[in-house]
Amino acid sequence: MKRHHLLTRKPQPVHDRQMLSQINTIAHSLVNVRDSDLVNQYQQLKLLCQFPGDDLDGLTVRAFSLVVESVRRVLGLTYHQEQLMAGLAMIRGEIVEMQTGEGKTVTAVLPACWFALAGRGVHVMTVNDYLAERDFQTLSPVYARLGLSSGLNQPRLSTEFKRAAYTADITYGPGYEFGFDYLRDQVMSLSQQRPRLGSQFSRTLNGCDIPTPQPVQHTHAVAIVDEADSVMIDEATVPLVLSSQGGQPANNTEVYQAARQAALTLKAGRDYLINEQTSELQITDLGILRLSADRSLIPLERLDRPWMQYVEQALRAELFYHRDIQYVVYDNRVQIVDPHTSRIFADRTWRNGLHQAVEAKEGKPITNESQPIARIMRQKYFQLYDQLCGMSGTVQGCQREFRDVYGIRHAVIPPHRPSHRIDLSVRLFVDQQCREQAIICSIQELLPTRRPVLIGTADIETSRRLSQLLHDQGLTHHLLNGVQDADEAAVIASAGGPETITIATNLAGRGTDIKLGPGVAETGGLHVIAAGFQLTERIDRQLIGRAARKGEPGSSQILASIRDPLFLQSSPGWIDSLKQQAGPNGEIPVTKQILGRIVKTQRKAELQGMQRRKQLTQHDNWLSNATCSIWN
Structure with missing residues (x-):
């Protein structure tokens, strides 16, 4: 057209x-x-x-x-x-x-x-x-x-x-x-089905015209x-x-259970090698020999793919996929957590037996694998x-x-009114526990001002730990960590009320305006606490930008831990040197050099992400061209 x-x-x-x-x-x-x-x-x-x-x-x-x-x-x-x-x-x-x-x-x-x-x-x-x-x-x-x-x-x-x-x-x-x-x-x-030449005309003459389904x-x-x-x-x-409809009980559950038992016998460094930074996994030649030694443990008659692939997925599920981070267990089912928004996708599954490997790991009913029909x-x-x-x-x-x-x-586009947000200095801690205790202390310091506080976390697990700590202190709060519905937006929209404390995964409620409650602007506006740096600086800005909208007052602060995923991208030697600088409360003094290293790591992660997306697109183009060649 x-x-x-x-x-x-x-x-x-x-x-x-x-x-x-x-x-x-x-x-x-x-x-x-x-x-x-x-x-x-x-x-x-x-x-x-x-x-x-x-x-x-x-x-x-x-x-x-x-x-x-x-x-x-x-x-x-x-x-x-x-x-x-x-x-x-x-x-x-x-x-x-x-x-x-x-x-x-x-x-x-x-x-x-x-x-x-x-x-x-x-x-x-x-x-x-x-x-x-x-x-x-x-x-x-x-x-x-x-x-x-x-x-x-x-x-x-x-x-x-x-x-x-x-x-x-x-x-x-x-x-x-x-x-x-x-x-x-x-x-x-x-x-x-492509109709035979003249068949449509013949059906029309005989009054048997069958309408073709329209897109x-x-x-x-x-x-x-x-x-x-x-x-x-x-x-x-x-x-x-x-994909074809999955989710029904699998008829070969023993395959995934046997693969997990085999994976648990393997030892890191001897039977398999892992790259912490890229989450890559490789089973060594010795590991392959060990897995093939006793064929009586392999349900050969029920395999739909090579045995080694089942074991690899079981090992991957054990090492890289963790409850309340990559997935949740809800309604007796394993449900995927979107890595970008921390929302739960109840109707999606991982491919190539990975979802079934996680189900076996959690001891939940193992479902059949869905088969891809079309992709783009x-x-x-x-x-x-x-x-x-x-x-x-x-x-x-x-x-x-x-x-x-x-x-x-x-x-x-410039803002309609200039921003009045105050960005407080970054704080860095040796582990998540020290960081979370500091977050609780920051909230308690703000209680007399009656200012609202929004805490953004990278995953569901962290949000639940912080929620429990607030509960232990008797502090009333709202918790948002993955339920994608109108309640999410309603809670976020009310996060600007006086004395309101809200914990949310970083992008929960994205697109929903936070309006300040009565008297909040006079006391300093919404305070946003980011529980760690994200792999991309854009997501940090998205969370911090929730404070001080439309020229209103507000503030933000990032409290990070060297155990956060971003720091795992750095060299172990640098992490060890940071540990040695920690004070009695586990806090590490943040210098310009440290901030510069963080920014550099984020930019490197962003570049790697862009290259990965480019490679996926090139691979998809190759597949499309190959498919066209076959059919032509």
Whole structure:
């Protein structure tokens, strides 16, 4: 399908300031216009789009003005200049960085309505289904005021509901679900038998015309991605895989149990070698001989793959996969924890027998392995769209990858009000126990001020330990560590209340605004404590950025431990030297050299992540080309 001219011709940034003034002027003139006239004016713009002219800036100004007035009438909100700047950047196909609390959700309405003029469908993607539903419910009346239809695409919807969602002018949904729908459509298309020449005509003549199933996705015209760094970068290491239904009791449970028993007999350094920094595992020749010595212990007749692979997965489950970090045990089942958000994915499983190896390790019912039906790398799926744009509070640090992989630039939007956040000095401890005791002391010191405190942890295990310590001190608090639902957003939204203490995995409630309660601003605002550095500095900024939004007061502090995953990336000699500098309470004085080493390690980890994603994409391209060669 030929691309619409709106998707190829963009307003120029040199005109932005002039356009901002014009948008405000025209929007002000629309205040007394009837609702029906707003619809008529928007429809007139759609007609103008069918006949491309030279006044694209004028078209943009009028479209944005209508959106500004619709938002004012429905939500009672007034766009500030920075939001309009972000909207103009996005219609040029850029990823914009807007600080947390700057109103990204309502900003997305501007490019959504502008791209909807082309009439080819706009997909607005979020990080999870709750945020998609929240934004859809909030913004549908805004679109309706302009005569636009909107739809909600959620997991587990029927085909009919999904098709209806995609026929709307603007469709909201979690990013991964759009990709899964694409895979389902591809599987459906390939599963249809190619009709014999003339058979369709013959059935029509005989009144036996059988309708061909239609895909739910019709176009890939425009995608607007919220929290773009999370959706398009961090999660890009995990391909979208459509699998057969697993989860049923396995009929070869003894294989996984025997593999675990065999793995437990192996000794590190003799039978297998591990790389702590890369989590790589290699069974030595001696280990292979030991595992093959007694064939009576191997259930040969039940194997679906080489025995050594079962043992490797059992060993991997024992060494690298830990409860409340990589997975949780809930409802008597092993459930995966998303490494990027610490949310629980109840309907996903690890592949190649790893999930079954973890189930055997935990002594839980072993389920059958799901079989992959179709897969696509997220990078490749996003590249299907004619136009990509998005927004996030943390774009800087991955702008190169956006440019190299997706071919899109980034724009940094200044905050509407300058930040007044106070970032306290970093503190470093020899172990997690000393660090957690320091966190409790910091909270107790803040109690007389009645300031709210938000503690961000990297994993569920740490959040539970801190929760128990607070409980032991008789301190009432909220705990969020992986349940992805409306309660999460509600708890995060209330985290700014007086004397409120909230523990959350770092990205829990991402996309939800934290409003300060009565009197909190006067006492210093929200205080954020980060329990350690993350492998990427962007995630640190995402957590710290929860404090002092919209020019409000606030503060933050990072309390790290040399046992955190980031420090495991460093040399053992440096870690040993840090231990020797610790005081009686286990705290290590933080110097500029130490901070510089931390930043260097984060940048190295970010570069390794980018290279890993690049290699995965190249491998996926190779697989695709190889498959095409076979079928051709």
